Amino acid sequence: MKIVDIEKIKGTDREVQGEGWTSYRMLLKKDGMGFSFHETRIPPGAELHLWYKNHLEAVYCVEGDGSIEDLATGEVHQIHDGILYALDKHDRHILRGGNKEMRLICSFNPPVTGRETHDEDGSYILVED
């Protein structure tokens, strides 16, 4: 059994920041669960163009608000507490912050190693251990 306290991750290499997002990697590939598990915070007004070509991702909002634009269809879905989106087709999308910081709980398959960065497409490059 592993216990992970987000307060103890802050300031370590499991806290990763970019423009418009901060992510806490609670579980990574090396934790051996077969998925990774993150908490990500999106501030009001952020706009992220993302395309996880190599990963499937589920994202569940538990606080705050924002929206996601599906670039395949043009549809915009509002996000708030209790809304999950699943990128089951490696969907290209734009994630936008709303009026209050969004708190998102995310799971990735395959698991993120922690050494990925977003490339020019907004994708995570696959990293082998």
Place this chain on the structure above:
Amino acid sequence: MKIVDIEKIKGTDREVQGEGWTSYRMLLKKDGMGFSFHETRIPPGAELHLWYKNHLEAVYCVEGDGSIEDLATGEVHQIHDGILYALDKHDRHILRGGNKEMRLICSFNPPVTGRETHDEDGSYILVED
């Protein structure tokens, strides 16, 4: 892209209840993510004896409080907002509700099909589609 609203799951077969728990299966095996993704509520005073012999599970608390007892070591870990536990060794455990209903976000590997029930060991039996 799939959008899942917990309010639309309530009262359907994706809402599952037992003594001391209610679970909302946001993503199941058939959703094709390679993991399942649930929100589970544990009321104050609940005591659940669990042993997922067939699954790895990560559980992240985002509201409320409780505790988990690791039956391999006897250790008791307090659970509150920001604490994750990972059952990376199919750990036998007792999950206890605290003073305020716990809101837990859970991911299972392999994904739950939605047709499992807890057996006499507190395990989910593997179900093939």
